[in-house]
Amino acid sequence: MDRSGGTRKRSVVLVALLGAGLITVAVALNISFIVVNWRTGLLVLAGVLSSVVLVGGLALNTTFLIREIRKSEQHDAFIHAVTHELKTPLASIKLHLQTLQQRELSDVKQLEVIETMLDDSGRLQRMIDQILLAGKTGAARRVDNPADVDLSEVVDECVVLAGKRHHLQEDELRLVEAVPHGIFVVQGDRDEIMAAITNLVDNAIKYSGETVRVAVEVVRTGARRVAIMVRDQGIGITGHELTRVFRRFYRLPAALESRVRGTGLGLSIVHAVARRHGGRAYAESRGALRGSTFTLELPLKPL
Amino acid sequence: MSRVLIVEDEEHLAAGLKFNLEAEGFSAEVEENGKVALDRLTTEAAAFDVVLLDVMLPGLDGYEVVRRLRQAGQYVPVMLLTARSHTDDVVRGFEAGADDYLPKPFDLSILLARVDGLLRRRTWLRGGTAGPEPELDEFLFAGKQIDFRAQMLRWDGMEQQLTLMEATLLGYLVRHEGQTVSRKALLEEVWGVRQDTDTRTVDNFIARLRRYIEAEASNPRHLLTVRGVGYRFLAEPDPTVVESA
Numbered sequence: 001m002d003r004s005g006g007t008r009k010r011s012v013v014l015v016a017l018l019g020a021g022l023i024t025v026a027v028a029l030n031i032s033f034i035v036v037n038w039r040t041g042l043l044v045l046a047g048v049l050s051s052v053v054l055v056g057g058l059a060l061n062t063t064f065l066i067r068e069i070r071k072s073e074q075h076d077a078f079i080h081a082v083t084h085e086l087k088t089p090l091a092s093i094k095l096h097l098q099t100l101q102q103r104e105l106s107d108v109k110q111l112e113v114i115e116t117m118l119d120d121s122g123r124l125q126r127m128i129d130q131i132l133l134a135g136k137t138g139a140a141r142r143v144d145n146p147a148d149v150d151l152s153e154v155v156d157e158c159v160v161l162a163g164k165r166h167h168l169q170e171d172e173l174r175l176v177e178a179v180p181h182g183i184f185v186v187q188g189d190r191d192e193i194m195a196a197i198t199n200l201v202d203n204a205i206k207y208s209g210e211t212v213r214v215a216v217e218v219v220r221t222g223a224r225r226v227a228i229m230v231r232d233q234g235i236g237i238t239g240h241e242l243t244r245v246f247r248r249f250y251r252l253p254a255a256l257e258s259r260v261r262g263t264g265l266g267l268s269i270v271h272a273v274a275r276r277h278g279g280r281a282y283a284e285s286r287g288a289l290r291g292s293t294f295t296l297e298l299p300l301k302p303l
Numbered sequence: 304m305s306r307v308l309i310v311e312d313e314e315h316l317a318a319g320l321k322f323n324l325e326a327e328g329f330s331a332e333v334e335e336n337g338k339v340a341l342d343r344l345t346t347e348a349a350a351f352d353v354v355l356l357d358v359m360l361p362g363l364d365g366y367e368v369v370r371r372l373r374q375a376g377q378y379v380p381v382m383l384l385t386a387r388s389h390t391d392d393v394v395r396g397f398e399a400g401a402d403d404y405l406p407k408p409f410d411l412s413i414l415l416a417r418v419d420g421l422l423r424r425r426t427w428l429r430g431g432t433a434g435p436e437p438e439l440d441e442f443l444f445a446g447k448q449i450d451f452r453a454q455m456l457r458w459d460g461m462e463q464q465l466t467l468m469e470a471t472l473l474g475y476l477v478r479h480e481g482q483t484v485s486r487k488a489l490l491e492e493v494w495g496v497r498q499d500t501d502t503r504t505v506d507n508f509i510a511r512l513r514r515y516i517e518a519e520a521s522n523p524r525h526l527l528t529v530r531g532v533g534y535r536f537l538a539e540p541d542p543t544v545v546e547s548a
Contacts, residue, residue: 080387083386084386087408088386089315090407090408091316091386092313095323095408096315096319098411099319099411102411102412103326116318259361259364
């Protein structure tokens with residue numbers, strides 16, 4: 001019995017040992033399996049993370065690169081446009097001066113040549129003013145010495161001057177309703193406001209195509225706010241372009257396509273002038289070829 | 304009269320150029336759109352002697368206009384006029400097929416001198432005359448004297464007054480002595496006509512000249528017909544043919 005008992009005991013011990021050993025191996029295997037798997041998991045996780053970081057970085061990098069390329073393209077286009085806008089009137093003035101110098105001209109022809117040169121020098125001056133204004137309004141957030149500006153008077157003047165400059169008839173560029181002077185008074189810089197409105201009117205004419213139908217309106221938009229709205233029947237603007245057009249140097253693809261001249265400064269000036277006067281500028285359009293309305297909204301002078 | 308096409312959408316520049324070119328005796332026309340200009344230049348073959356071409360144009364830019372023009376086999380001299388004066392822009396212009404390049408603003412006298420230069424080269428290429436056409440005062444052949452100044456033909460003490468066109472035609476033939484000249488070339492160079500004008504005008508004049516200079520107008524020795532092409536003037540006729548006085 002002893003023997004057998006001893007044998008049984010031994011065998012029990014053996015089985016127990018074997019069981020324990022097996023369990024230990026299983027646990028060890030399990031643990032090592034877990035350990036190994038955990039490691040793989042960690043590796044996989046690390047791999048996934050690092051590739052996410054890589055891909056993300058690459059995407060980010062590409063985005064920035066594309067943005068930089070676009071910017072530099074816009075700058076190039078801007079430099080080209082400015083070069084063209086400055087050199088063309090200068091070339092005309094030089095050509096006409098040399099014509100006066102080298103040829104016998106009739107009195108009528110002489111006057112015509114002088115008119116042409118005055119026109120060109122006006123264009124030159126407007127371009128230079130525009131560039132200087134873009135620099136000035138882009139730099140500071142506030143107008144230096146605000147003064148009272150009679151908005152309806154400024155709008156009247158802008159419309160008359162633009163009509164003359166573009167040789168337009170009354171049905172091509174019109175003021176919807178004449179507002180008596182002195183009603184809408186805002187505080188700010190008269191030249192800046194005038195430049196902003198002129199930019200809106202010039203743009204409306206420029207992007208009208210063959211038939212110009214531009215209407216300018218001054219309306220009260222709130223208790224203390226007034227808006228100048230410039231409406232055209234031109235090329236129109238699609239959804240996401242509505243805000244982009246106010247960015248400096250940005251030009252509509254449609255405008256580039258149809259080779260409409262421009263520097264991409266005009267609307268950025270309007271935007272900056274609006275901001276400097278505590279107002280805002282925005283565009284609305286029913287889509288491509290369906291015209292647009294540009295609004296410059298300014299706060300009225302507090303009573 | 305040489306014809307210049309000004310392709311320029313800047314109204315003032317175009318008008319100033321046209322005025323000055325016309326004052327120099329050119330006939331000048333203006334096109335504002337690149338596409339329209341290209342269409343005109345490719346369809347009205349040889350209608351213009353020089354093209355002044357702006358680069359920034361509506362429709363089609365200047366580089367593209369000249370490139371397509373060359374592609375279409377039109378080799379009218381083209382001068383690019385542009386505000387762009389970077390090396391790259393200039394090279395691009397020449398690579399597109401332009402013959403000359405003048406940056407704006409330009410000097411009027413330089414522009415006119417360059418237009419003259421282009422015209423001169425065109426004349427050399429066409430007529431083979433070196434340098435400005437030599438002023439021809441007189442020409443002697445077969446006992447006959449052509450006095451270009453007096454527009455007179457003299458032989459054996461006889462005289463025949465020539466009209467201006469007869470003298471000009473004879474002058475052109477004499478300058479191209481020995482060469483075959485086409486009726487079309489005669490129309491263009493002597494009459495200054497570019498369209499498909501009736502070439503019988505030329506034939507009529509040739510017939511008249513033959514009556515003056517040939518012993519037998521029906522059997523010409525000096526003013527030969529080159530069938531299907533045009534004419535050839537020979538001062539010394541083929542020695543195998545015995546000249547009858």
